[in-house]
Amino acid sequence: MGKKNITFSDIAKYTGFSKTTISRYFNNPDSLTLENQQIIADALEKLNYKENKVARILANGKTEFIGVIIPNLYMHYYSEVLNQILKTYETFGYKFLVFTGDDQETNERKYIQELLSYKIEGMIILSHTIPSRELASYNIPIVTIEREDQYVSSVNTDNYMGGVQATSLLAKIGADVLIHINAEFSSQIPSYGRIKGFTDICKEYKIPHELILTDTGHSYEETSQILKNLIEDIDIRYTGKTKGIFLPNDTFANIVLHHLIRRYGKLPDDYKLIGFDDSPVSREAIVPISTVGQQIDKIAAAAMEILNVQIKESHKRKPALSSEPVHQIIPPVLIHRETTLPVKTP
Numbered sequence: 509m510g511k512k513n514i515t516f517s518d519i520a521k522y523t524g525f526s527k528t529t530i531s532r533y534f535n536n537p538d539s540l541t542l543e544n545q546q547i548i549a550d551a552l553e554k555l556n557y558k559e560n561k562v563a564r565i566l567a568n569g570k571t572e573f574i575g576v577i578i579p580n581l582y583m584h585y586y587s588e589v590l591n592q593i594l595k596t597y598e599t600f601g602y603k604f605l606v607f608t609g610d611d612q613e614t615n616e617r618k619y620i621q622e623l624l625s626y627k628i629e630g631m632i633i634l635s636h637t638i639p640s641r642e643l644a645s646y647n648i649p650i651v652t653i654e655r656e657d658q659y660v661s662s663v664n665t666d667n668y669m670g671g672v673q674a675t676s677l678l679a680k681i682g683a684d685v686l687i688h689i690n691a692e693f694s695s696q697i698p699s700y701g702r703i704k705g706f707t708d709i710c711k712e713y714k715i716p717h718e719l720i721l722t723d724t725g726h727s728y729e730e731t732s733q734i735l736k737n738l739i740e741d742i743d744i745r746y747t748g749k750t751k752g753i754f755l756p757n758d759t760f761a762n763i764v765l766h767h768l769i770r771r772y773g774k775l776p777d778d779y780k781l782i783g784f785d786d787s788p789v790s791r792e793a794i795v796p797i798s799t800v801g802q803q804i805d806k807i808a809a810a811a812m813e814i815l816n817v818q819i820k821e822s823h824k825r826k827p828a829l830s831s832e833p834v835h836q837i838i839p840p841v842l843i844h845r846e847t848t849l850p851v852k853t854p
Contacts, residue, residue, distance in 0.1 A: 513558075514555045514556070514557045514558070516530045516531060518555065519548065519551055519552065519555065519557065522551050522554075522555060523547055523548055523551045525544070525547075525548070529544070529548075530548065533545065533548045570629065570823070571626065571627045571628065571629060572601060572602050572603055572629065573602070573603050573604070573605055573626055573627070573628045573629060574602045574603070574604050574605070574628060574629060574630050574631065574632060574815065575604075575605050575606075575607075575619075575620070575623035575624075575626075575628040575630070575631040575632070576590065576593060576604050576605070576606045576607070576631070576632045576633075576634075577606075577607050577608075577609050577616060577619055577620070577623075577631070577632075577633050577634065577635045578590060578606070578607075578608055578609070578634045578635060579608065579609055579610065579611055579634060579635045579636065580608055580609075580610055580611075581608055582727070582728040582759070583757060583759050584757075584758055584759045584762075584785065584787035584788060584789045585757055585758070585759070585785040585787050585802070585804075586634060587787075588785070588787045588788065588804050589634065589653060589804055589807065589808060590606065592804050592805050592807070592808035592809075593632060593808045593811070593812065595805075595808070596808060596809060596812040599809070599812070600812050600816050602629070602812070602816075605623055605626060605628065607619040607622075607623070609635040609637060610726070611635070611636070611637060611726060612637070613637040613638060616635055616637050616638055617638065620638075620646065624646070624648070628648070629648075629649065629819045629822075630648060630649035630650065630651070630815045630818060630819050631643075631646075631648060631649070631650045631651075632650075632651050632652070632653065632811055632812075632815065633650060633651075633652045633653075633655065633660075634652070634653045634654060634655060635655070636655045636656065636693075636697065639656065639659075640652065640655075640656050640657050640658050640659040640660045641658070641659045643659065643660050644659040644660050648822075649815055649818035649819050649822060650815075651663065651811045651812075651814050651815045651818075653807060653811055654697075654698050654699060655697060655698070656694065656696045656697055657698070657833065657835060658696070658833075659833065660833050661814050661815075661818070661833040661834040661835065662698075662833065662834075662835050662836070663807050663810045663811045663814065663835075663836045663837075663838065664698040664807075664835070664836075664837055664838070665698070665802045665803075665807065665837070665838050665839075665840050666701070666837050666838065666839050666840055667698050667699050667700070667701030667702045667705070667840075668701035668702075668704055668705045669701075669705065669839060669840055670701070670702055670705065670784060670800040670802075670840040671701055671702035671703065671704060671705020671706045671708075671709075671754075671800075672705040672708070672709055673705075673800050673840065673842040674702075674705070674706070674754045674782045674784065674800050674842070675688075675705060675706045675709040675710065675754060676709055677782060677798070677842060677844065677848055678752030678753075678754060678780055678782060678848065679709065679713060679715055679752070681752070681780060681848055681849070681850045681851055682750065682850060682851030683750045683751065683752025683780050683851065684716065684746075684749040684750045684751070684752075685715075685716045685717060685718065685746055685749050685750075685751055685752070686706070686710055686715055686716070686717040686718075686752045686753075686754065687717065687718045687719075687720065687742060687751060687752065687753045687754070688702075688703065688706040688707075688717075688718075688719050688720065688753075688754045688756075689720045689722070689724075689735070689738060689753065689754075689755055689756065689760065690702065690703055690719075690720070690721055690724075690756045691721065691722070691723065691724045691756070692721045692722070692723070699756065702754075702756060702784065703719065703721075706719065706754055707719060720738065722734070722738070724760070728759075731759075731760070731763065732763050732767075735760060735763050735764055735767065736763075736767050739764055739767055739768065748778075749778065750777075750778045750779075750780065750851050751778060751779055751780065752780040752782075752848075753779065753780065753781050753782075754782050754784075755781065755782070755783045755784065756783075756784055757783055757784050757785050757787075758783035758784065758785045758786070758787045758789050758790040758797060758799055759783075759787070759789060760783065761781050761782065761783030761784075761790065761797045761799070761847070762783070762789045762790070762793050762797060764781060765781060765793055765794070765795060765797060765847065769794065769795075775795050775846075775847060777851075777852060780847065780848050780849075780851075781797060781798065781847040781848070782797070782798040782799060782800070782847065782848055783797050783798070783799040783800070784799060784800045784802070785799060785800075785801070785802050785804070786799045786800070786801030786802060786804070786841070786843055787804075790843075790845070791845075795846050795847055796845040796846045796847070797845055797846075797847050798843060798844050798845040798846070798847045798848040799843050799845070800840045800841070800842055800843070801840055801841040801842070801843045802838070802840055803838050803839075803840070803841065806838050807838050810836050810838065814834050814836065
């Protein structure tokens with residue numbers, strides 16, 4: 509026969525406490541003295557108690573589940589953010605239910621309803637399709653990362669500073685013309701700061717430049733073909749000039765690097781590339797890619813810290829009235845690698 513499951517009655521009998529006290533230990537441990545908490549903890553170890561998570565959820569309604577919705581996994585930034593969020597389990601103890609939205613608004617609304625049906629305790633949203641006003645209407649703790657965030661709490665990189673850093677580096681190493689490729693999106697999106705940083709530096713120092721805002725595709729294959737076509741066009745229009753290209757993320761930078769190496773057998777001296785994120789692909793590329801590093805581990809930790817505070821508040825008998833959203837900004841770090849070596853002088 510298998511071993512008998514240890515019940516609250518068994519623990520109460522072993523410790524001399526009531527079953528109510530044992531229940532309080534699991535559901536509201538701060539209501540007990542530290543001495544009594546330790547007595548019960550020691551008893552659990554000696555009795556080899558294995559907690560029944562399902563029973564606990566039914567008893568207190570707390571699932572410890574967090575919902576996460578990200579746009580996709582082919583962009584290295586999103587996969588690394590997800591990786592860092594999952595690592596916070598050791599600190600906060602939450603489990604995660606993850607959906608990829610693929611920029612489909614209808615699907616993302618369906619996923620949110622699915623998550624809510626699992627009685628999640630909060631959500632982290634990186635997808636862009638659903639306005640923050642609507643997200644706030646779900647009346648559940650929510651933190652967003654790198655998306656429009658007027659009505660909900662958020663953690664973002666200082667994208668403007670990052671745009672300034674990337675553009676200044678390309679100018680400093682001697683590029684003749686600076687080019688920034690990005691998607692077209694609202695100025696309310698935090699990453700718009702990268703565009704603003706680029707144009708401000710170019711105008712301030714009167715540097716020849718081009719801003720290319722275009723549809724960048726909805727799959728890796730589409731994006732790769734679009735960037736290939738853009739680079740071929742840039743190659744023709746700026747023949748004989750050293751081109752400093754600021755890409756909006758490391759995935760795009762790696763695609764451009766790949767196309768240039770396939771075409772020329774190496775990264776040509778008249779191309780200088782810098783990405784954004786410091787995702788693993790930038791470090792592991794055949795030519796390590798210079799980048800503006802988002803401190804992704806700090807972003808994930810900060811998002812979970814804010815969310816955890818909101819969840820703890822929601823568990824109180826009398827939660828505080830809804831306060832203004834919290835917006836935390838994490839500074840970027842410029843990382844100079846082999847794709848931005850100084851221009852060789854004759």
